[in-house]
Amino acid sequence: MPVPGPSPAQSSPPAAAARFGTHGRGADAVTGGKPALPTGPALPFGPAARPSRPFSAPAPEALPVPGEGPGGDAVAEPVREAAAATATPNPALERIMRGPSGVGTEGLFFTPRQAPPAAPPAPAVAPDVPAPRAAAGGRPIPGLYHHPVPEPDPARVEEVSRRIKRWAVDEVEAYPPEWEDQFDGFSVGRYMVACHPDAPTVDHLMIATRLMVAENVVDDCYCEDHGGSPVGLGGRLLLAHTALDPVHTTAEYQSEWAQSLLSDAPRRSYRSAMEYFTRAATPSQADRYRHDMARLHMGYLAEAAWAETKYVPEVSEYLAMRQFNNFRPCPTITDTVGGYELPADLHAMPAMQRVIALAGNATTISNDLYSYTKELDSPGLHLNLPVVIAAREGLSDKEAYLKAVDIHNDLMHAFEAAAAELAVSCPDPRVVRFLRGVAVWVDGNHYWHQSNTYRYSLPDFW
Template identity: 40%
Template structure:
């Protein structure tokens, strides 16, 4: 498959011109030796010192809010600080990167605590109420006096809910009301996707690939990616962010990013206790093919999405809107940084 031409990226906080990014950061096939080729841009930068600073601060924050208690060294090794440094190359401000890292860590904690517990416990039906209250943590309920104190106490004493609330509160200095509202909307969709997956588990069913992919569109990195402009120190207007053509491109990038996650995580999840879901396993079950064949099909879907996003972003950049072009460039950079992190993080590379 011939490589499509990269679309131009707008000026960034690093002062890089659109022309230079277009020339220097051409897309490439990236992947581990044991994985099929994944069409993905390279990471724009890899500032190890900046990533380490953000990661150190994030670990201290996790300790303060109580998530990953007793597992902070494992949490440190996952290196979310490096992920944020890689996926947001248009800022070198550790405070802005930390603000996004806190949100990401809290969202991952929902998966690691609530969803994993639903997978292994005898009461997977508890996930729905937990996710409902997780959403309430980021968009606090305004309760009458009789219930207010008990609600607030619960939000403080459950570490995951507390982390979610703190992460959004501490993002506020760097994001407008519209950007925060956008984040809450995308997180609500994320939790809906998590809840749907629990429904499959309770029923002991494997969904068809089309249904799984529709769910994965919601249960994706989109909440993290929607902070691209806030972390970069600018704001893509709501009227532009919500345009159907911009939304379509954003969702293509988001789905591609999480299908890459499926491919990198399948060996970690394959053989896990309980029924697990990722695209290669779903395809193998539906088609009756080998896991290697299914993985190649999943990689082909990922690559198709990246090519589609690249073409859509190139067309959108021709409108001449500098903020839109910068945002699209941020999505492109996010894909490259995401792949680089997955290729090296112990979360996905331990045997």
């Protein structure tokens, strides 16, 4: 799969970018080395040896641009419109949005590009440009706002699927033989390749794939399908979280804690996946991920508390819980998987945090909608947005489901508007690249839900 091409360097940082700090001004700001990722047998416990600057971001002129490839237009088109409406044209931003052109650059992009405009009118699409192929299997929810993506690279899908099964079954012993069909049906290789088409190598894809599987092992074994229970969940999650955020205690108890990380499948999975991740990530990227996993675990605990007390939350309360119990840890690592770093101060901007939160919220409601019939068939009352709307607002199942579709669409539009606004106000190439990566992840996440007919089927509401 081709790696995205470089964008032109900014000749002078726009004033808006200067307000957020002097980032991306040349090779002196960042370094470009990319060490190989760890592969092979399980890593020994303890701090892993790591390069001094793992996966440092390339200089800004080496960064790809948004608006090209799967999901890019979701961010780039509103950006172009906003830029056109600005009183003072911003040539640097226009160049970043447009990307490289000329002989030899066509192959640097995931999908065929729009032809450049000859005059002020909007660019015309070349007549021989094919539309992205529809996802194999399944059908999208009628009325659900989404962007189709090309089929993920089959060679990468096959290799990621092979490696992750070997890791999950042999290396961390997360899945016994009787769960093998469920593991295969999850199609995690196809999922991760669709969400991260810009990953430079399969090793980079495996970073996200191990973490995704580990999160699902915790969810299945502690919360839901395979022996999970709300009773005592807080203690289990706390101890599992120490596999991500190590305990620093006295020598007398350090070895006992270390051994506890091998005591069950969730902790073994978290421990191993995090060790691979921290070898590839910078310290700030790793700390960012730990923070988002703490958010996730807090969301698990809120849902468990409601289950224990048989409380059906208000719709607003449910949506608040879903901002924490959601997909947020996945798009937040899009730069690590892409082989670069969005610096901590840029990632921590309130505007960037809003974009990431909205992406997680929209994709999690999409999960509620696609898993609706699966959850209705599970024992007990399983909270999801349509169920909560029906119970709290007195609507029929169909009316509640369709209202949940509208809520998802509102969140998606808010995500795209917030991303476009941020790209205009802070057009640092790394910010723009990260926004594009999050948009691609959102689209890949929908693709997986739509196409995974092993797990999901739609209700008969149309």
